[in-house]
Amino acid sequence: MSERRGQALTALKAAFPHTLPILTGFLVLGTAHGVLMSAAGFAWWWPLLTSVVIFGGSLEFVATSLLQAPFAPLQSLLTGLLVQARHLFYGIAMLERYKDMGRKKPYMIFSLCDETFSINCTVDVPEGVDRELFMFFVGLLDQSYWVVGSLLGGLLGDFIPFDTTGMDFAMTAMFIVIALEQWLKDDRHFSALSGLLCSLAALMIFGQDSFLIPAMALILAALLLGRGIYGGEGNAPGGDGSAPGGDGSAPGGEGNAPGGDGSAPVMEGSASGGEEARS
Amino acid sequence: MTVREQLITVAILVAATMLTRFLPFAVFSSGKPAPRIVMYLGRVLPPAIFSMLVVYCLRSVDLMSDSHGLPELIAVLVTAGVHLWRRQTLLSIVAGTACYMILLQFVFA
Known part of the structure; x- marks a missing residue:
């Protein structure tokens, strides 16, 4: 006890x-x-x-x-x-x-x-x-x-x-620090760059109140299309070492359809907007 | 809205939140391993998520405003710079936040 x-x-x-x-x-x-x-x-x-x-x-x-x-x-x-x-x-x-x-x-x-x-x-x-x-x-x-x-x-x-x-x-500073750490840990930078560029593109197209869902769809598509970049097991960025290392098979061979096209629905203008924390 | 309707609205918001939090765990229960494509995403998503969250935090910065987003740009650079210099998370956050508060309250006031 x-x-x-x-x-x-x-x-x-x-x-x-x-x-x-x-x-x-x-x-x-x-x-x-x-x-x-x-x-x-x-x-x-x-x-x-x-x-x-x-x-x-x-x-x-x-x-x-x-x-x-x-x-x-x-x-x-x-x-x-x-x-x-x-x-x-x-x-x-x-x-x-x-x-x-x-x-x-x-x-x-x-x-x-x-x-x-x-x-x-x-x-x-x-x-x-x-x-x-x-x-x-x-x-x-x-x-x-x-x-x-x-x-x-x-x-x-x-x-x-x-x-x-x-x-x-x-809060912003905390995310910057973590994003930076993730960037430094992953020498391919593909995931971080996908996140940054997809979010910026979605922000410019859809505006600040409704860009998050399109951004996530774009990120998913980018990561699925770029699977070859993170080819082998255990090469995960920011990985915690818990990735299953047993099977050395390359990804992409499995029967799952990648479904790279934005499977998330893109809904514009329905969210009533971001929070305004600043007074 | 009556208080009853307000409480129902809160319950709906709780349901929506919990759906997004529990769904991945419910779909890929620990009994059988998740499909390899999902494991792949779980491994490679974090850097992308945090880049996305930085953009999300800064989404309301208006480059056409009086300050042209300069306080935010400077504070981001200070946070990143201090972090690359000392690699101490708390120090970087305090430096960036203090810098931003000074800029907003005194420099761009």
Whole structure:
């Protein structure tokens, strides 16, 4: 019993420093979310509720405007799916890492937001620390930062003692650092370049409110078409070494149709827009 | 919207979110290995995803605005530069964010 507790404490201590950027980012953004809801006339428990049960920053900002509009269940569902579709990518990328999570698995999948994904997908868990517990605490800490931020924002309303303008850049900076690390780890750079160029192209064509789905379709197409570039097993960029190395067979030989044409539906203009975190 | 309708809307948003988070795990359950093409995507997607997320974070930068996106460009370069210099994640993030806050609040105010 006490050994289990010691293990948990070690994992918590190891996980905490990795979540510090999220702590800053989430307290600011979460508070902004709470302030926004309270300014829109929602009681203090509303931001608390959405951050506990939805736990998806972008969608929660969008939700504030959806909740003020006339009741539109189908539109809400479509908006939710569009804003959150990128999580499908995270799930696919985490199939291996979350494979042995046991009883913690449902919570791990539930809490797989952008930021938790970014840590758990890339981190090397230190020697002697329980991998599963480490990743569990990353998810739990991240969600608690977000919940506390939202609650604070809901309670404080628009009374914030100092100028936080620009502080939300912490999140952007974190993604820049991770993207850079991924770039350095993969000497072929094909995946990173696909992500960058497909997203920029989609952004220019579809505009900031609806470019994410077309961008993801383009990325999938590019990666499937460029399969030869990452030919052998174990050459994965940013890989965690868990790739099955047993079969040395080249990809492309299997019977699965590549389906390189954008299989994701391209829906324009239906998402009601990006969140505005800056005030 | 009544409170009841608002709660239903929240439930719908929860369902949409959870569908996107649980679907890959449900479809490719641990019982049998996922198709090789999916494993391939799982391995090669991360660099593409993070490049996409950087673009996503910066999507509302307006090059035609008064500041022409300069604060964002400078802050991105500072973040990347500090990171290439010291390779310390937290330091790079703090430097980039502080730089951006100073630029927004004092230089381009």
